[in-house]
Amino acid sequence: MVTLGVLRARSARDSVADAYARLRNPLLPPRRLRMHVGGSFNRVGIENRHRFIELGDLKPNEQVLDIGCGVGRIAIPLLDYLDESARYDGFDVDAQMIAWAQKKITRRRPSFRFQHVDLETDMYNPGGSSPAASFRFPYEDASFSFVFATSVFTHLYPDETFNYIREARRVLVQGGRLYSTWFLMREDEADPKPDRVFVPRDGYWTARPGDDRQAIGISMSTASKMISDAGLEISGVHDGRWSGRPGTMGARQDIIIARAG
Numbered sequence: 001m002v003t004l005g006v007l008r009a010r011s012a013r014d015s016v017a018d019a020y021a022r023l024r025n026p027l028l029p030p031r032r033l034r035m036h037v038g039g040s041f042n043r044v045g046i047e048n049r050h051r052f053i054e055l056g057d058l059k060p061n062e063q064v065l066d067i068g069c070g071v072g073r074i075a076i077p078l079l080d081y082l083d084e085s086a087r088y089d090g091f092d093v094d095a096q097m098i099a100w101a102q103k104k105i106t107r108r109r110p111s112f113r114f115q116h117v118d119l120e121t122d123m124y125n126p127g128g129s130s131p132a133a134s135f136r137f138p139y140e141d142a143s144f145s146f147v148f149a150t151s152v153f154t155h156l157y158p159d160e161t162f163n164y165i166r167e168a169r170r171v172l173v174q175g176g177r178l179y180s181t182w183f184l185m186r187e188d189e190a191d192p193k194p195d196r197v198f199v200p201r202d203g204y205w206t207a208r209p210g211d212d213r214q215a216i217g218i219s220m221s222t223a224s225k226m227i228s229d230a231g232l233e234i235s236g237v238h239d240g241r242w243s244g245r246p247g248t249m250g251a252r253q254d255i256i257i258a259r260a261g
Contacts, residue, residue, distance in 0.1 A: 027079075027104060029071045033097055037070040038151075045073040048150055049081060051249050055238060056179040056257050058146055065139065065171060066090035067149040067164065071097035072105050074150065075112055079105070088112045091138065093119045132160035137167045144171050148179040154253060155213050158203050158222065165230040172260040178232060181253035183207075183217035183242060192244035223256060232258035 028034075034041045052058040060083040066074060069090025078088060088111065092098055101114040115138060118129045130136075147168045153161045168178045185198065185205055198205035198217045205217035218226075220237075227234055238255040241247030248255065 027072075027076050027108075029097075029100055029104075033071045033100060034073075036094065036097065037073050041073055042077075045077045047250055048074050049077040051251060051255070052146070052148065052179060053081070054249060055236060055255060056146065056148070056177055061085045062145045063087045063143065063173075064089070065137075065144040065147040065168075067137075067147065067168070068092055068152045069098075069101070069114060070094065072101040072114070074148075075101065075105055075114075079109055079112065082111075084111070086111065089115070089139065089144070091115045091117045093117060093121055132156060133163050135163065135167070137171055139171045141170055142173045145173050145176040146179070147172055147176065150179075150181045151253065153180055153182050153218070154216055156216065157213075158218060158226075161218065162226045162230070165226050165232070169230045169232050169260055172232075174260055176260045177235070178227075178256075178258045178260075180256050180258075181240070181251070182223060182256060183215065183240075184223060184237075184254040184256075185217045185219045186243075187219055187221065194243050196242065227256065227258045231260065233261050235259045 028041070038044065058064070060081055062082070064078070064082065064087065066088065069075060069092050072090070075088055075090055082088060090101070091114070093116070095116045098114045098116040105112050106114060117135075117138060119135055120127065120129065120131050149164065149168070152164070156164065165178070172178065183198065183205070196207040196215065198207045199209055201212065203222070206212040207215035207217070224234060234256060236255070236257040238248035238251060239245040240251045240253040240255065242252050243254070
């Protein structure tokens with residue numbers, strides 16, 4: 001049996017190690033904030049940057065929007081890629097994470113901007129003022145050339161996802177790209193050996209019955225229709241390893257890249 005004293009000792013040891021790591025790297029958020037966005041903080045951010053460049057054709061001078069930016073896990077590695085003519089904007093419902101990103105990242109690079117939005121979500125911000133299904137991104141039309149949503153649509157219901165895709169199209173310039181990740185259900189073929197089992201709901205799938213938002217899947221046909229109806233054209237679909245297929249460039253979730261025609 002693990003005693004309270006042992007747990008406290010472990011916590012103190014972890015706190016010291018975390019403080020030392022952040023002293024060496026001022027752009028490493030506190031552990032309590034990193035854990036909100038999942039593990040492998042540095043590696044996941046760098047891997048996403050590589051996929052943006054190789055699969056999404058992200059250029060160093062683009063205007064970039066990060067949907068659900070969190071504490072800047074992807075923004076931080078983009079600091080070394082986007083040049084001085086580029087612009088990065090991110091928004092999130094978590095005020096603490098946004099405050100840290102503004103203090104640590106925006107102070108270092110003013111063209112990297114972070115905005116808190118009071119968006120209603122039962123997972124992260126219950127009681128918010130704006131529901132996801134009708135939320136309007138706080139940016140002007142045709143403001144960005146590259147918009148990305150990583151591990152966002154996997155927590156939204158279909159009507160919410162469709163609204164986000166429409167909003168992404170609204171803020172994209174002609175020829176701009178939306179890079180998004182999904183759990184795509186392939187109706188016409190069996191997944192080789194998925195790492196989780198999804199059960200059907202009305203219009204979507206979930207791998208966490210009773211807590212559906214933790215992992216939401218959408219059929220490939222539904223995702224394609226959403227993207228088309230929003231005025232975007234799919235230019236690439238890449239497998240994630242969650243399904244048992246080889247993940248493209250190590251991606252865990254499926255990737256869809258769509259272009260504004």
